[in-house]
Amino acid sequence: MADLPGIVVTGASGRMGQMLARSIAASDRARLVACIEREGHPWIGRDIGECMGGAAMGVLVTDDPLEAFAKAQGVVDFTAPAATVGFAALAAQARLVHVIGTTGLEPADLEKLEAASRHAVIVRAGNMSLGVNLLVRMTQKIAAALDEDWDVEVVEAHHRMKVDAPSGTALMLGRAAAEGRGISLEDHMDSGRHGITGARKRGDIGFSAIRGGDVVGEHDVIFAADGERVVLRHLATDRGIFARGALRAVLWGQGQKPGQYDMMDVLGL
Numbered sequence: 001m002a003d004l005p006g007i008v009v010t011g012a013s014g015r016m017g018q019m020l021a022r023s024i025a026a027s028d029r030a031r032l033v034a035c036i037e038r039e040g041h042p043w044i045g046r047d048i049g050e051c052m053g054g055a056a057m058g059v060l061v062t063d064d065p066l067e068a069f070a071k072a073q074g075v076v077d078f079t080a081p082a083a084t085v086g087f088a089a090l091a092a093q094a095r096l097v098h099v100i101g102t103t104g105l106e107p108a109d110l111e112k113l114e115a116a117s118r119h120a121v122i123v124r125a126g127n128m129s130l131g132v133n134l135l136v137r138m139t140q141k142i143a144a145a146l147d148e149d150w151d152v153e154v155v156e157a158h159h160r161m162k163v164d165a166p167s168g169t170a171l172m173l174g175r176a177a178a179e180g181r182g183i184s185l186e187d188h189m190d191s192g193r194h195g196i197t198g199a200r201k202r203g204d205i206g207f208s209a210i211r212g213g214d215v216v217g218e219h220d221v222i223f224a225a226d227g228e229r230v231v232l233r234h235l236a237t238d239r240g241i242f243a244r245g246a247l248r249a250v251l252w253g254q255g256q257k258p259g260q261y262d263m264m265d266v267l268g269l
């Protein structure tokens with residue numbers, strides 16, 4: 001048991017944090033060694049299992065990443081951009097594998113992750129599920145086969161508490177379509193239409209976001225031409241799919257060379 005990689009979960013009280021803590025504690029391939037929450041959080045100092053309303057797991061929630069990282073080989077981080085950038089610097093110092101599920105990262109955040117990845121392994125993906133990563137590959141292939149007579153639209157739906165848009169997954173899918181077409185997403189992205197927008201610009205990749213209720217995550221990639229449409233769809237109904245991918249990623253990262261990786265690397269897609 002002590003030989004299994006020790007894993008820290010950040011943002012442990014969150015929707016994903018709780019799912020991750022349960023999944024890692026139940027795994028026979030990893031050990032849950034610490035849980036982190038932000039300073040002042042009511043769960044600090046308490047057992048994570050009891051905080052989640054179950055039996056004690058013998059793992060305390062702390063607000064001290066240095067103390068937590070000292071006993072670990074990996075950290076799984078689904079929090080918020082500012083928190084993730086801070087954890088990346090500390091994980092790199094401790095040479096931990098840092099699996100990042102956090103979305104909404106800005107270019108300045110990505111530069112800091114790049115710096116951290118010179119010293120340690122980072123695996124980052126806007127969606128860690130097998131199904132979405134397959135959809136990314138399919139989107140890339142279909143976009144490569146179709147010309148600009150086919151308009152590409154990415155439509156996503158998430159729960160009412162989601163703070164970023166377009167979703168990390170939608171951006172992965174849009175980027176895959178752009179790569180398939182050999183264009184840059186940044187130059188062809190059309191997001192958040194409103195008012196007199198004018199006709200759709202040929203070659204643009206459109207994004208629409210729905211927010212409501214408890215939707216775990218739904219994504220459509222629509223290829224629309226005159227007289228026909230191809231629609232690729234992924235429906236997430238259980239956050240366990242993201243936790244499974246994250247656990248696979250943190251195990252895969254053990255022993256890899258420092259650098260930035262994604263779920264395509266982990267899944268071999």
Ligand SMILES: NC(=O)c1ccc[n+]([C@@H]2O[C@H](COP(=O)([O-])OP(=O)(O)OC[C@H]3O[C@@H](n4cnc5c(N)ncnc54)[C@H](O)[C@@H]3O)[C@@H](O)[C@H]2O)c1
Nearest residue numbers: 011014015016037038078079083101102103126127128242
């Ligand atoms: N990549 C994927 O597969 C995937 C899947 C689901 C969610 N996500 C992303 O994961 C992130 C979290 O999603 P969620 O629904 O769990 O959100 P959430 O708001 O339920 O949880 C986030 C948690 O992070 C904690 N946190 C924030 N700052 C912190 C800090 N400085 N130190 C410690 N903890 C801190 C918060 O207190 C909260 O408990 C979002 O960016 C979301 O888009 C990614």
Ligand SMILES: O=C(O)C1=N[C@H](C(=O)O)CCC1
Nearest residue numbers: 103126127162167168169217
């Ligand atoms: O619940 C969320 O937030 C999700 N975020 C990821 C995204 O932004 O795509 C993955 C799906 C769930």
